[in-house]
Every structure is written in C-alpha cells, then in structure tokens.
Amino acid sequence: QSALTQPASVSASPGQSITISCTGTSNNVGNYNLVSWYQQHPVKAPKLIIYEDTKRPSGVSNRFSGSKSGTTASLTISGLQAEDEADYYCCSYEGSGTLVFGGGTKVTVL
Amino acid sequence: QVQLQESGPGLVKASETLSLTCSVSGGSISSYYWSWIRQPPGKALEWIGYVHDAGSTKYNSSLYSRVTISLDTSKKQFSLRLSSVTAADTAVYYCARSRELRDFDYWGQGTLVTVSS
Numbered sequence: 629q630s631a632l633t634q635p636a637s638v639s640a641s642p643g644q645s646i647t648i649s650c651t652g653t654s655n656n657v658g659n660y661n662l663v664s665w666y667q668q669h670p671v672k673a674p675k676l677i678i679y680e681d682t683k684r685p686s687g688v689s690n691r692f693s694g695s696k697s698g699t700t701a702s703l704t705i706s707g708l709q710a711e712d713e714a715d716y717y718c719c720s721y722e723g724s725g726t727l728v729f730g731g732g733t734k735v736t737v738l
Numbered sequence: 739q740v741q742l743q744e745s746g747p748g749l750v751k752a753s754e755t756l757s758l759t760c761s762v763s764g765g766s767i768s769s770y771y772w773s774w775i776r777q778p779p780g781k782a783l784e785w786i787g788y789v790h791d792a793g794s795t796k797y798n799s800s801l802y803s804r805v806t807i808s809l810d811t812s813k814k815q816f817s818l819r820l821s822s823v824t825a826a827d828t829a830v831y832y833c834a835r836s837r838e839l840r841d842f843d844y845w846g847q848g849t850l851v852t853v854s855s
Contacts, residue, residue, distance in 0.1 A: 631782065662839065662840050662841075664840065664841035664842070666783075666842070668783075673832060673845040673846065673847055673848050674783065674832075674842070674845060675845075676841050676842060676843050679840055679841035679843075680840055680841070685843070717782065717783050719783075719785070719841070719842070721839050721840065724799075725796050725839075726785070726796055726797075726798065726799070727773070727785045727788075727836075727839065728785065729775075729782060729783045729784060729785060730782070731782045732782040732783070
C-alpha cells in the first residue's frame with residue numbers, strides 16, 4: 629500500500645481556481661470510481677467534500693468539483709476564498725479491499 | 739445526526755498496547771464499515787483498518803501484525819488495539835464511518851496518543 633501522490637502545496641489569489649492532482653495506480657484510482665477528497669483545517673477532523681470521484685455531499689459548496697483521468701484524480705476549487713485555506717487529502721479504494729490516502733496538499737490563499 | 743467519539747489513554751509507554759474505543763450515537767452501527775485513521779503530528783492521514791458489522795476486518799499491510807479492530811454492536815462501539823507501540827505510533831487517532839468503502843462521511847474529533855519511552 630503506497631500512498632497516493634499529491635503535490636505538497638498549491639497557492640493562488642482569492643477568486644482564482646486551483647486544481648490538486650492525486651496520482652495512483654491501476655490497482656486503486658485507475659480501476660475504481662471510489663476516490664474521495666477531504667478538507668482539513670488546523671486541529672480539526674477531516675471533512676468529506678467529494679466522493680465517488682465526482683459527487684458532492686449535500687451542503688458542500690459547488691465551488692468544489694472532482695474529476696478523473698486514468699490513474700489521476702483531481703480536485704478543483706473555483707472562486708478561491710480565504711476559508712478554503714486548508715490541507716486537502718485524496719483517498720482511494722484498492723483492489724485488496726483496503727483504502728489508501730494521499731500525502732496531502734496544503735492550499736494557501738495569497 | 740451521527741456522532742463519533744474516541745476515548746482512551748492519551749499516553750502509552752513504548753512496547754505496550756494502545757487501546758482506543760469509538761462510541762457511535764445518532765445512527766445505526768449496522769451495514770457500515772467502521773475505520774480507524776491516524777495522523778502523526780504534521781504528517782498525512784494514514785488508514786489503519788476497518789471492521790464491518792458482519793464481522794469482517796481489513797488492515798493496512800504495514801500495521802497488520804500489530805492491529806486488532808473489533809466491534810460491539812450492543813454497545814454501539816468499536817475498538818482499536820495496537821501492540822508493541824513505538825514513538826512512531828504517536829499520532830492523532832480518528833474513528834470514522836465508511837459507506838461501502840467509498841468514503842468516510844462521519845469522523846470523530848480525534849484523540850492524541852503519545853508514546854513515551
């Protein structure tokens with residue numbers, strides 16, 4: 629079980645859009661529509677923002693969207709706001725019946 | 739509203755066994771996967787393992803030999819035992835609910851466990 633690969637950090641100005649990538653393998657991201665994304669503010673528990681690659685839970689802003697191509701999933705945040713400054717993690721189901729997280733991406737709003 | 743709450747010692751001695759319990763309220767414990775996830779200070783989330791109400795378990799291969807996760811449906815609780823701990827096991831431990839292994843939709847607030855030498 630190797631962690632999914634995410635960029636360590638992404639930054640942008642308010643109002644701009646950013647995309648965070650999450651690269652896995654054909655044993656996880658590439659073979660199942662089961663990538664989820666989590667937002668984590670400091671000293672808080674993670675919050676689910678995207679599930680099944682592209683679906684958004686009720687109550688989550690439509691500024692968050694998910695997509696996937698091959699073995700890389702992506703999270704896009706449009707119209708970046710100060711409150712979006714947080715750590716973001718992807719997670720995928722694996723063929724062995726296990727789950728694996730990405731290394732996390734720190735988003736900074738300039 | 740589903741709520742999860744971790745409980746257990748915040749300090750464990752090296753080589754001993756870490757034990758935590760997660761209490762579930764506001765919803766059924768049946769038909770879900772119940773996971774433990776940890777986060778060392780300043781580091782990424784790491785999935786530890788899950789238990790399903792049907793009795794099945796699955797663990798992270800890197801922790802497999804030291805981990806046991808169990809479920810007590812009558813008490814609406816599930817537990818984590820991690821044996822032979824070292825300083826590398828110091829982390830915030832979260833319990834979480836999983837819907838058919840597709841996501842973690844509810845999380846506990848997390849509890850910091852420090853391993854002392």
